[in-house]
Amino acid sequence: MKFKILTLFPEMIEGVLNSSILGRAVKNDRIAYETINIRDFSQDKHGSVDDYPYGGGAGMLMQPQPVFDAWKHATGNDRQVRTIYLTPQGETFNQSMAEEFAREKELVFLCGHYEGIDERVLEECVTDYVSIGDYVLTGGELPTLVMIDAIARLVDGVLHNDESAQTETFDNGLLEYPQYTRPAEWMGKEVPEVLLSGDHKKIEEWRLGMSLERTKVNRPDLYVNYLACNSEEGKERRRKNRRKREYRRNNS
Numbered sequence: 001m002k003f004k005i006l007t008l009f010p011e012m013i014e015g016v017l018n019s020s021i022l023g024r025a026v027k028n029d030r031i032a033y034e035t036i037n038i039r040d041f042s043q044d045k046h047g048s049v050d051d052y053p054y055g056g057g058a059g060m061l062m063q064p065q066p067v068f069d070a071w072k073h074a075t076g077n078d079r080q081v082r083t084i085y086l087t088p089q090g091e092t093f094n095q096s097m098a099e100e101f102a103r104e105k106e107l108v109f110l111c112g113h114y115e116g117i118d119e120r121v122l123e124e125c126v127t128d129y130v131s132i133g134d135y136v137l138t139g140g141e142l143p144t145l146v147m148i149d150a151i152a153r154l155v156d157g158v159l160h161n162d163e164s165a166q167t168e169t170f171d172n173g174l175l176e177y178p179q180y181t182r183p184a185e186w187m188g189k190e191v192p193e194v195l196l197s198g199d200h201k202k203i204e205e206w207r208l209g210m211s212l213e214r215t216k217v218n219r220p221d222l223y224v225n226y227l228a229c230n231s232e233e234g235k236e237r238r239r240k241n242r243r244k245r246e247y248r249r250n251n252s
């Protein structure tokens with residue numbers, strides 16, 4: 001999987017993608033990335049890339065030309081490549097979107113700054129508008145890194161066996177159960193006995209029970225959804241929605 005990031009602050013991206021598990025995945029050629037500095041495509045002698053908004057209002061906007069030229073450089077003007085624009089106006093990112101994006105060979109991320117980007121260039125380049133939640137950030141770099149982290153860990157070979165992407169929170173639509181390691185007693189608190197029993201069936205039941213309870217208390221929205229999806233009706237509805245999404249994608 002190759003990530004191309006159009007940004008005014010490549011050092012923000014590089015710092016994160018060269019570290020920890022993602023850094024290892026880059027070294028091992030499981031993922032690759034390239035930052036493209038939008039400022040390099042400025043035609044202005046001062047290298048400026050922003051200007052005042054028509055109609056007035058606060059702040060500056062990124063101009064269309066440098067963004068478009070950076071995007072053409074990244075994609076070779078190929079409109080088939082998914083180009084993701086990070087914006088609070090987008091669809092909220094979630095695990096199933098991460099799974100869908102992880103099936104692509106290449107993804108382009110466009111990071112905005114200032115008050116945003118001229119609408120016309122977005123219309124030309126962007127295939128997906130994505131937000132990471134209901135709060136305001138100063139730019140698209142952190143949301144891009146959040147998305148890349150969530151997507152990359154689903155790519156083959158990025159996680160090692162002991163870091164398995166399988167049985168974690170949201171995999172089954174539930175929050176994760178509590179976990180314990182040695183010592184068996186710490187500050188007078190004992191590890192739940194069932195976990196020391198060696199009875200794997202009981203352990204699975206206990207974990208599912210804890211997951212359900214936590215989800216019901218902390219994320220009633222997920223809990224209701226879990227109950228709906230795990231009925232036969234829910235499973236059929238999801239199959240239909242998946243087919244609809246695929247149809248829309250193939251015909252857009």
Ligand code: 6GU
Nearest residue numbers: 086087132133135137143
């Ligand atoms: Cl994707 N961008 C910005 N600037 N702020 C955000 C966001 C994205 N998602 C939540 N807040």
